[in-house]
Amino acid sequence: MKILVCISKTPDTTAKIAFEDNNKKFAADGVQWIINPYDEWYALVRAIELKEADASVSIHLITVGGADAEPILRKALALGGDESFRVHLENGDAFQVAAQIAGFAKAGGYDLVLTGKETIDYNGSSIGGMIAELMDVPFLSHATQLNVSGGKATAVREIEGGEETNEAALPLVVSCQKGMAEQRIPNMKGIMGARTKPLKVVDADTTAALTSIERFELPPAKAGVKLVPADQPEELVRLLHEEARVI
Amino acid sequence: MVLVFIDQNEGTIKKSSFEAAAYGAAIAQQTGKTAEAILLGDTPADADQLGNYGISKVHVVNQASLKTMDAQVYAQVLQEAADTLHAEIIIFSNNTTAKAVAPRLSARMKAGMVSGAIALPDTTNGFTVKKSVFSGKAFAHVNILTDKKIIALNPNAFAVTTSSGSASVHPLECSAVQPAVSVTQVNKVVGEIPLSEASVVVSGGRGLKGPENWGFVTELAGLLGAATACSRPVADIHWRPHHEHVGQTGLAIAPNLYIAIGISGAIQHLAGVNRSKTIVVINKDPEAPFFKAADYGIVGDLFEVMPKIIAEVKRIKGVA
Numbered sequence: 001m002k003i004l005v006c007i008s009k010t011p012d013t014t015a016k017i018a019f020e021d022n023n024k025k026f027a028a029d030g031v032q033w034i035i036n037p038y039d040e041w042y043a044l045v046r047a048i049e050l051k052e053a054d055a056s057v058s059i060h061l062i063t064v065g066g067a068d069a070e071p072i073l074r075k076a077l078a079l080g081g082d083e084s085f086r087v088h089l090e091n092g093d094a095f096q097v098a099a100q101i102a103g104f105a106k107a108g109g110y111d112l113v114l115t116g117k118e119t120i121d122y123n124g125s126s127i128g129g130m131i132a133e134l135m136d137v138p139f140l141s142h143a144t145q146l147n148v149s150g151g152k153a154t155a156v157r158e159i160e161g162g163e164e165t166n167e168a169a170l171p172l173v174v175s176c177q178k179g180m181a182e183q184r185i186p187n188m189k190g191i192m193g194a195r196t197k198p199l200k201v202v203d204a205d206t207t208a209a210l211t212s213i214e215r216f217e218l219p220p221a222k223a224g225v226k227l228v229p230a231d232q233p234e235e236l237v238r239l240l241h242e243e244a245r246v247i
Numbered sequence: 248m249v250l251v252f253i254d255q256n257e258g259t260i261k262k263s264s265f266e267a268a269a270y271g272a273a274i275a276q277q278t279g280k281t282a283e284a285i286l287l288g289d290t291p292a293d294a295d296q297l298g299n300y301g302i303s304k305v306h307v308v309n310q311a312s313l314k315t316m317d318a319q320v321y322a323q324v325l326q327e328a329a330d331t332l333h334a335e336i337i338i339f340s341n342n343t344t345a346k347a348v349a350p351r352l353s354a355r356m357k358a359g360m361v362s363g364a365i366a367l368p369d370t371t372n373g374f375t376v377k378k379s380v381f382s383g384k385a386f387a388h389v390n391i392l393t394d395k396k397i398i399a400l401n402p403n404a405f406a407v408t409t410s411s412g413s414a415s416v417h418p419l420e421c422s423a424v425q426p427a428v429s430v431t432q433v434n435k436v437v438g439e440i441p442l443s444e445a446s447v448v449v450s451g452g453r454g455l456k457g458p459e460n461w462g463f464v465t466e467l468a469g470l471l472g473a474a475t476a477c478s479r480p481v482a483d484i485h486w487r488p489h490h491e492h493v494g495q496t497g498l499a500i501a502p503n504l505y506i507a508i509g510i511s512g513a514i515q516h517l518a519g520v521n522r523s524k525t526i527v528v529i530n531k532d533p534e535a536p537f538f539k540a541a542d543y544g545i546v547g548d549l550f551e552v553m554p555k556i557i558a559e560v561k562r563i564k565g566v567a
């Protein structure tokens with residue numbers, strides 16, 4: 001079985017969010033980049049677990065981005081991918097990114113394409129579904145558990161107001177979230193091994209963007225907290241009732 | 248025409264879908280179009296209520312295969328419906344159904360999509376939609392470049408106004424599509440207010456010391472008609488179920504009121520709750536980072552403060 005794991009790079013969860021170039025660009029200076037947590041902790045680790053259970057599984061990693069995404073791919077390789085691919089396309093919109101991955105996955109005959117549930121910077125939650133549509137295969141979104149056997153995948157998925165269990169024949173796309181696996185730390189052997197694993201660069205196709213980001217904006221600063229003395233909690237209830245009118 | 252996808256649960260329309268309807272109607276008004284709605288599966292009992300949110304017609308595609316949600320099937324049926332009805336803008340509420348279906352529909356129709364929208368589009372120069380990015384820490388203004396457009400509106404982001412109107416319900420024929428996915432089991436959480444839709448959320452952190460003290464959270468939530476939530480470590484150590492975990496790696500919510508009890512307010516926690524309109528923090532540490540994001544707060548021991556708060560809420564609610 002061939003698994004393709006989609007890896008995106010995002011600013012560290014504690015990074016300061018600021019913009020430059022007239023608010024057109026994220027200010028990346030001094031920012032630490034990480035693998036998007038959903039891609040790493042859930043999609044990639046689950047793929048590694050499937051490989052540990054069945055040595056015939058191969059794990060390929062794909063990212064769509066510039067050369068600055070390569071350290072992220074190396075880290076993913078250190079965790080356990082076999083080979084990695086970077087489609088050279090900078091600042092693609094969701095549809096362009098999905099088109100690159102779908103084209104690559106179809107040509108490569110992958111059985112399973114895993115994505116994270118969303119990127120923690122763009123919060124699109126859209127690339128997995130787009131890939132599935134472009135490949136014309138089922139999409140199991142928001143999966144919290146995933147098993148594969150006999151050419152069939154079984155997943156537990158979050159749905160509105162609960163969860164359900166789904167079964168479908170491969171190939172398919174699964175978006176992964178909490179519950180699917182536990183975070184792992186790369187070990188020395190993995191880090192050394194990753195240095196010699198292949199990282200291939202692939203040209204992007206000419207798919208056009210459907211959207212473009214015009215500018216970013218920061219939320220207005222909070223007015224500051226109104227503190228109520230600890231010996232008068234009733235006053236807090238009064239303020240919420242009469243001033244904020246929220247209870 | 249603006250077409251609003253309506254999500255239903257056990258025969259009633261979801262609150263967030265009424266928001267999407269009102270949002271779609273406002274866009275229709277802004278762009279000189281009409282707003283109609285589409286429902287897949289059985290007709291919910293309250294379908295005609297959509298009229299109060301500015302919807303003139305409700306189209307219902309009722310086929311056996313639509314009773315469960317298969318994103319592939321839904322996208323195919325919605326495209327056919329959108330084509331038949333000449334829909335130009337399609338609106339979803341940005342919930343788990345939309346996150347599965349809307350991107351497929353976007354790729355299928357080559358219609359540019361903005362998910363996580365929080366305001367009406369700006370149509371003065373193109374068609375630009377403001378969306379939440381960086382887990383609520385910033386916004387992006389995204390221009391949709393295609394003629395056909397899809398927007399998934401964040402729950403609780405759009406202030407709904409209702410008027411009295413009426414919506415007529417029409418059956419719509421679409422080609423039957425057989426799902427490739429089979430649903431072998433469904434577990435719905437019944438009787439609880441879904442966290443993503445709640446307008447008030449009471450949340451607890453490690454400061455509560457143990458699950459035996461959760462009565463402070465659940466009792467206050469019960470009195471306020473609120474949903475309950477928790478910080479990640481609380482779910483990780485199984486004091487509370489995982490679906491209550493909010494934050495960067497859990498659910499992102501935006502209620503009118505978020506009450507945080509014994510939660511430090513780490514940046515990853517804030518990422519899931521900082522879009523709340525009013526934030527109240529109860530924490531004994533004056534240096535807790537949550538106070539920087541809060542609107543109201545008490546620096547104090549929750550074990551002393553909470554009983555008094557609960558008693559006062561009971562008093563104003565007239566509960567003995």
Ligand SMILES: Cc1cc2nc3c(=O)[nH]c(=O)nc-3n(C[C@H](O)[C@H](O)[C@H](O)COP(=O)(O)OP(=O)(O)OC[C@H]3O[C@@H](n4cnc5c(N)ncnc54)[C@H](O)[C@@H]3O)c2cc1C
Pocket residue numbers: 013037451452453454455477478479480481492493494495496497508509510511512513514515516519529530531532535547548549550
């Ligand atoms: C990549 C990443 C992702 C993460 N994602 C999430 C996420 O999605 N959601 C999340 O919540 N966390 C997340 N975390 C963890 C986060 O960094 C914090 O560790 C976590 O939010 C802390 O939970 P807490 O506030 O309940 O506990 P603590 O940090 O232990 O804070 C407990 C608070 O209770 C207060 N307290 C104690 N006793 C009392 C008392 N008697 N009365 C009043 N106050 C009291 C203390 O002053 C303290 O502020 C993530 C971390 C990382 C690295």
Ligand SMILES: Nc1ncnc2c1ncn2[C@@H]1O[C@H](COP(=O)(O)O)[C@@H](O)[C@H]1O
Pocket residue numbers: 006007008009036038039062063064065094097114115116117118119122123124125126127128
């Ligand atoms: N540039 C990218 N390259 C590879 N995979 C990506 C990229 N962007 C997003 N993804 C994948 O798609 C998922 C959803 O992203 P998004 O739709 O942006 O929220 C992520 O969790 C990744 O698995």
